[in-house]
Amino acid sequence: MSRVARHLVLGSVAATAMLVVTACGPSPATESSGEPAGEISELDYYADQQGSRAWQQILDTCSRETGITINRQTVPTDQMLPKILKDASSRTLPDLVFTDNPTLQQIASTGALTPLTDYGISIDGYYDSIIKAGTYEGEVYGLAPGVNGLALIYNEKLLAEAGVEPPRTWQDLATAARKLSGGGKYGLAFSAIPSEEGTWQFLPFFWSNGAELSALDSPEAVEALRFVTELVDSGAASKSVLNWNQNDVADQFVAGNAAMMINGSWNLARLDEEQGLDYGVVPVPAPEAGTDPVVALGGEVGAIPATGADRQQAAAEVLKCILAEENMLAWDTAHAYVPSRKATAEKFARDNPAMRPFVTEVETARSRTAELGERYPKVSQALATALQAALAGERSPQEALAAAQREVGRS
Amino acid sequence: MTVVAQRPAETAAPVPRRRRRGTGRQRWVALAFLVPVLAYVVLFFGYPLVNNVSMSLRDYTVRSFYTGEAPFVGWENYAAVLRDPLFTEAVVNTVVFTVGSIAFQFGIGLALALFFAGRFPAGGLLRSLLLLPWLLPLVVSGAVWRWMLDQDHGVINAALRAVGLADGPTPWLTDPGWALPAVIIVNIWIGIPFNLVILHGGLRAIPQSLYEAAALDGAGPWQRFRHVTWPLLRPVTAVVLMLGLVYTIKVFDVIMVVTGGGPANATQTLTTWSYHLSFGGGFAFGEGAAVSNLLVLVATVFGLFYLRSARSSIAEAGT
Numbered sequence: 263m264s265r266v267a268r269h270l271v272l273g274s275v276a277a278t279a280m281l282v283v284t285a286c287g288p289s290p291a292t293e294s295s296g297e298p299a300g301e302i303s304e305l306d307y308y309a310d311q312q313g314s315r316a317w318q319q320i321l322d323t324c325s326r327e328t329g330i331t332i333n334r335q336t337v338p339t340d341q342m343l344p345k346i347l348k349d350a351s352s353r354t355l356p357d358l359v360f361t362d363n364p365t366l367q368q369i370a371s372t373g374a375l376t377p378l379t380d381y382g383i384s385i386d387g388y389y390d391s392i393i394k395a396g397t398y399e400g401e402v403y404g405l406a407p408g409v410n411g412l413a414l415i416y417n418e419k420l421l422a423e424a425g426v427e428p429p430r431t432w433q434d435l436a437t438a439a440r441k442l443s444g445g446g447k448y449g450l451a452f453s454a455i456p457s458e459e460g461t462w463q464f465l466p467f468f469w470s471n472g473a474e475l476s477a478l479d480s481p482e483a484v485e486a487l488r489f490v491t492e493l494v495d496s497g498a499a500s501k502s503v504l505n506w507n508q509n510d511v512a513d514q515f516v517a518g519n520a521a522m523m524i525n526g527s528w529n530l531a532r533l534d535e536e537q538g539l540d541y542g543v544v545p546v547p548a549p550e551a552g553t554d555p556v557v558a559l560g561g562e563v564g565a566i567p568a569t570g571a572d573r574q575q576a577a578a579e580v581l582k583c584i585l586a587e588e589n590m591l592a593w594d595t596a597h598a599y600v601p602s603r604k605a606t607a608e609k610f611a612r613d614n615p616a617m618r619p620f621v622t623e624v625e626t627a628r629s630r631t632a633e634l635g636e637r638y639p640k641v642s643q644a645l646a647t648a649l650q651a652a653l654a655g656e657r658s659p660q661e662a663l664a665a666a667q668r669e670v671g672r673s
Numbered sequence: 674m675t676v677v678a679q680r681p682a683e684t685a686a687p688v689p690r691r692r693r694r695g696t697g698r699q700r701w702v703a704l705a706f707l708v709p710v711l712a713y714v715v716l717f718f719g720y721p722l723v724n725n726v727s728m729s730l731r732d733y734t735v736r737s738f739y740t741g742e743a744p745f746v747g748w749e750n751y752a753a754v755l756r757d758p759l760f761t762e763a764v765v766n767t768v769v770f771t772v773g774s775i776a777f778q779f780g781i782g783l784a785l786a787l788f789f790a791g792r793f794p795a796g797g798l799l800r801s802l803l804l805l806p807w808l809l810p811l812v813v814s815g816a817v818w819r820w821m822l823d824q825d826h827g828v829i830n831a832a833l834r835a836v837g838l839a840d841g842p843t844p845w846l847t848d849p850g851w852a853l854p855a856v857i858i859v860n861i862w863i864g865i866p867f868n869l870v871i872l873h874g875g876l877r878a879i880p881q882s883l884y885e886a887a888a889l890d891g892a893g894p895w896q897r898f899r900h901v902t903w904p905l906l907r908p909v910t911a912v913v914l915m916l917g918l919v920y921t922i923k924v925f926d927v928i929m930v931v932t933g934g935g936p937a938n939a940t941q942t943l944t945t946w947s948y949h950l951s952f953g954g955g956f957a958f959g960e961g962a963a964v965s966n967l968l969v970l971v972a973t974v975f976g977l978f979y980l981r982s983a984r985s986s987i988a989e990a991g992t
Contacts, residue, residue, distance in 0.1 A: 348738075373736070456935040457953070502846070504935060505936070636735075639956065640955050647937070650937040653936070654848065654936040657937075
């Protein structure tokens with residue numbers, strides 16, 4: 263009996279000890295030999311089938327070119343920041359991170375990232391806006407292999423049947439969308455969900471009308487929100503925009519339920535795969551003829567967290583390879599992004615006519631974090647809430663934006 | 674034991690000593706059995722809870738995750754949360770969501786359990802099919818419901834139109850007034866199997882002889898339910914309602930997938946709001962933690978209620 267008891271005691275103590283040991287886990291050893299490591303971990307959110315495949319090809323190419331093994335991890339977009347923060351607190355950050363450019367400020371502010379210029383990565387020739395998006399307190403922490411922006415994508419057949427020209431101004435857009443609506447179909451689809459995605463889709467209207475993020479309740483801002491609200495109220499766009507993310511918007515367009523959509527260039531690769539769908543692309547309509555639309559600059563920037571000198575060096579080798587002209591072109595062609603270096607983009611526009619409107623837009627595109635830096639996400643959330651309140655009919659555009667400005671000013 | 678019995682001739686002195694040693698060893702054994710449980714509770718419940726409380730009392734920012742620096746601010750986060758105009762809305766939504774979900778989940782679950790208590794062909798098969806909503810990942814069922822509830826092309830509006838229950842399309846997910854009922858309906862659908870299974874088990878435990886005796890005394894179906902089933906099912910009912918409450922008050926994924934808290938915060942409950950505070954743009958992790966602590970507090974209060982009622986019903990059963 264006593265032997266049994268002793269075994270039980272030993273057994274349970276051992277089990278407890280194991281529990282404690284496994285809970286704590288092994289701490290990663292960071293050795294530094296000065297040589298680039300032979301292996302790095304990489305994190306991105308290209309989780310859709312087409313994008314994931316295209317990105318894997320670029321990683322494979324660069325793994326071959328540098329001789330560095332790349333362990334890839336992919337998380338859904340909305341899990342990116344939570345995962346990075348979790349990894350930052352447990353000091354298990356991946357060696358190379360590709361994150362949405364407006365989140366870079368947040369990550370850089372933690373002190374977890376290293377300036378890219380430390381590794382001799384050149385920042386010459388890039389669009390100003392993407393450099394601004396990747397800069398935190400005077401240092402460049404992130405560079406993008408490709409950028410994107412929103413444009414108006416239209417169904418050629420549906421527009422031709424209705425005798426409508428692709429709209430260039432707000433007035434044209436409202437008229438065309440109304441004409442193309444009816445019978446359960448809508449002229450225009452866009453996304454106005456209560457998150458960054460909704461703000462990003464609204465910004466082209468907001469900025470093109472001369473509004474600034476520092477004053478959400480300016481007359482220009484109210485006018486922009488009123489225009490978008492009227493599109494929904496007049497039935498030119500479905501009220502479901504409140505609940506559609508950009509993938510849903512593309513689904514509506516592909517299904518023929520929407521004749522036009524505001525969406526990003528990355529959808530073109532998917533639209534090309536659809537049989538019998540002819541589409542055209544024009545820039546997002548501007549408030550008046552003759553003015554250039556101002557869209558928000560999108561795209562993921564590559565950043566190198568502090569994970570140990572040899573691993574950082576290896577990550578820099580890989581990032582350099584991804585940013586090299588031919589790989590940049592390969593990725594941007596495969597995923598329908600715009601190259602982030604001006605000269606490369608011009609060459610790209612010559613070879614890809616469908617991408618021309620996007621290339622033109624990127625030249626005037628603005629970085630979302632350029633003026634507000636770390637404060638951008640808070641302002642973006644307030645703006646998305648105002649958009650929802652106005653489209654849902656809870657508040658007038660004026661009231662909704664005034665409330666948003668109060669919310670931002672409160673802290 | 675047999676060893677001790679075979680040695681009656683031994684002196685009395687060593688016996689108490691051995692017994693003392695025995696109880697000491699027993700205490701060690703008892704402790705050893707307790708240690709894994711204690712370690713588990715401390716590691717996986719105590720530690721996160723203490724951390725969350727500590728986070729809610731600090732100005733925890735994105736930077737804090739890396740540097741570990743988070744200045745102590747006392748009750749500031751709780752005050753900020755209570756001052757927020759969204760607080761009342763989130764509390765009201767949480768209460769409506771929880772009460773609405775549980776009332777229907779329980780009602781429909783009980784009706785189905787009573788129905789399946791009778792034996793009939795394919796009853797077992799049908800009952801196991803009803804478990805499907807429970808087995809599906811919530812993200813999957815949530816995404817499917819989102820399509821079905823679509824205003825223009827959703828199958829639900831098409832069905833309502835086909836049977837003549839609605840003229841125009843119901844703006845399920847796009848109208849602030851309809852969105853909360855819509856997510857409640859989705860959550861009811863998800864919760865029915867759980868209620869059905871537990872209540873069905875409870876019904877099986879009621880002796881058939883009681884129903885026979887009641888029937889012999891002339892009790893009708895309603896009287897049999899009211900005076901036999903209902904009282905004998907009470908302990909199970911208490912468990913189901915209690916667990917249902919704790920499960921429902923913390924529902925997150927269903928709302929997140931179906932509406933994301935929108936439109937215009939119409940479906941923002943305390944859980945989704947806690948997430949929004951932390952990750953939605955403000956990165957006010959302290960405030961997010963404060964909201965989730967309030968939720969933990971509410972769930973604990975109901976848990977204590979349940980334990981008390983369980984203890985008194987055990988005492989009742991003992992007398």
